[in-house]
Amino acid sequence: MSKTEIIGFGVIGAGLIGSLHAKNIATRVAGAELIGVMDVNLAVAEKYAFGNAYATQDLDRLLNDPDVDAVLIASLTSLHSEHIEKAAQAGKAIFCEKPVAIDIAETRRVMQLVEDKKIPFQIGFQRRFDPGYADLARRLREGEMGKIEMFRSQSSDPKPAPEHYIASSGGIYIDSVIHDIDVARFMVGEIRQVTALGRNLVDPVYGKHKDIDISILTLEFENDAIGLIQNSRRTPHGYDLRVEVHCEKGKLVTEDERQTKLWRYDAQGIHGDYFYYFMQRFDDAYRQEVQAFVDALVKGESGKPDTQDAIESLRVAIAATKSLHEGRSVLVSEI
Numbered sequence: 001m002s003k004t005e006i007i008g009f010g011v012i013g014a015g016l017i018g019s020l021h022a023k024n025i026a027t028r029v030a031g032a033e034l035i036g037v038m039d040v041n042l043a044v045a046e047k048y049a050f051g052n053a054y055a056t057q058d059l060d061r062l063l064n065d066p067d068v069d070a071v072l073i074a075s076l077t078s079l080h081s082e083h084i085e086k087a088a089q090a091g092k093a094i095f096c097e098k099p100v101a102i103d104i105a106e107t108r109r110v111m112q113l114v115e116d117k118k119i120p121f122q123i124g125f126q127r128r129f130d131p132g133y134a135d136l137a138r139r140l141r142e143g144e145m146g147k148i149e150m151f152r153s154q155s156s157d158p159k160p161a162p163e164h165y166i167a168s169s170g171g172i173y174i175d176s177v178i179h180d181i182d183v184a185r186f187m188v189g190e191i192r193q194v195t196a197l198g199r200n201l202v203d204p205v206y207g208k209h210k211d212i213d214i215s216i217l218t219l220e221f222e223n224d225a226i227g228l229i230q231n232s233r234r235t236p237h238g239y240d241l242r243v244e245v246h247c248e249k250g251k252l253v254t255e256d257e258r259q260t261k262l263w264r265y266d267a268q269g270i271h272g273d274y275f276y277y278f279m280q281r282f283d284d285a286y287r288q289e290v291q292a293f294v295d296a297l298v299k300g301e302s303g304k305p306d307t308q309d310a311i312e313s314l315r316v317a318i319a320a321t322k323s324l325h326e327g328r329s330v331l332v333s334e335i
C-alpha cells in the first residue's frame, strides 16, 4: 500500500458493474485514482479506462504496478476467487463484487488467505450504503422501535439477465437473493434456518440452467425474529424493491422506488415514474461503498462488509438453494 492518501485503483473486469465502478473511481470517489482497467476484452477495457488510466488484458501488469494500491474485482463470479488470490499474493487491497465464489469451501479458503496476509478487504453489498437502508438499520440498532419481530424484503429485476451471466451466476439465491440475505443479517442479525419455495415461470432460460426465477424464502433468525424474502426476475414496470421491519413499537419501511415525487393524471390513468434498473436505484450507494473502502484504507483499516459477511451471506444462500432442491427447511449450521 502506498503511504499517500490517494488510493490508486486497478479495476478487474469492466462489464456492467465494473464499468460503473471504474467511472465512479475516476470521477466521484474522493481520495481515489483510476490507474488501470483490465479486461480480457481489450475494447471494453479501453472504453472504460477513464482519464489517464491505461487499458490492458494483462492481469500481471495491473498486479505488478506499484501505483495500484487496491483492486476492484468485477469479473464474472466464477473468476473472483482466482482474482482475489492473485491480488492478495501481490499485496493489493481488495474490493470484490459479490459473491466471492459459489462454493463455500473456496470462499472460506480465499477469505482465510486474505486474513492471514492482513489484506484490507470489502465485499460489494451496496444496499448497506443506501441512505434508506442505512438509516433503517441504524434505527433498529439503536432500539428506536423496540424488539424486532418480523423482517420482509422484496426485490425484483425488470427483466432477465443475459444467458452468459445466468450460466455462471450460481443461481438466484447465490447471485441475487444474497443481497436481501445480507440486508437481513445487517438489519436483524444472524439467520438460523431457511425454507425456500421457487418456480421457473418467467423465462425458460433459467430452467435451462437449472435455476428458478421466482422465489419465496422464509427466514428464522437466531434472535427468534422471523422473515420473508420475495424475489422475481421480472417486474416490467421497473426495479421493485422494499424492506419492511415490524417491531414492538411499530414498523420501519424503506421503499424509495420513484425517481421523482411527481404523479401525472391523464386519460390513460395515473402515472408515477420508477427507477427502471438497480444501476439507477443504487447509483449513489455504489459510489458510497467504494468511498467507504477508500476512507478505511486511508485510515489503515479494512473494509465493512468484510470477509465474515462474505462467508455468512453465502452460507445462507447455499442453505436456501439446498432447501429448494431438497424440499425441506435447512439449518444454516449444515453449511
Ligand SMILES: NC(=O)c1ccc[n+]([C@@H]2O[C@H](COP(=O)([O-])OP(=O)(O)OC[C@H]3O[C@@H](n4cnc5c(N)ncnc54)[C@H](O)[C@@H]3O)[C@@H](O)[C@H]2O)c1
Binding pocket: 012, 013, 014, 015, 016, 017, 018, 038, 039, 040, 041, 044, 074, 075, 076, 077, 078, 079, 097, 098, 099, 124, 125, 126, 165, 175, 278
Ligand atoms: N453489487 C451488485 O449489485 C452487482 C450488480 C451486478 C453484478 N454484480 C457482480 O459483479 C460481477 C460481474 O457482473 P456483471 O453484470 O458486470 O457481468 P458482465 O458479464 O457484464 O461483466 C464481466 C466482465 O468480466 C470480463 N472478464 C471475463 N473474463 C475475465 C478475466 N479472465 N479477467 C478479467 N475480466 C474478465 C468480461 O469481459 C466482462 O467485461 C458478478 O460477480 C456479479 O455477481 C454485482
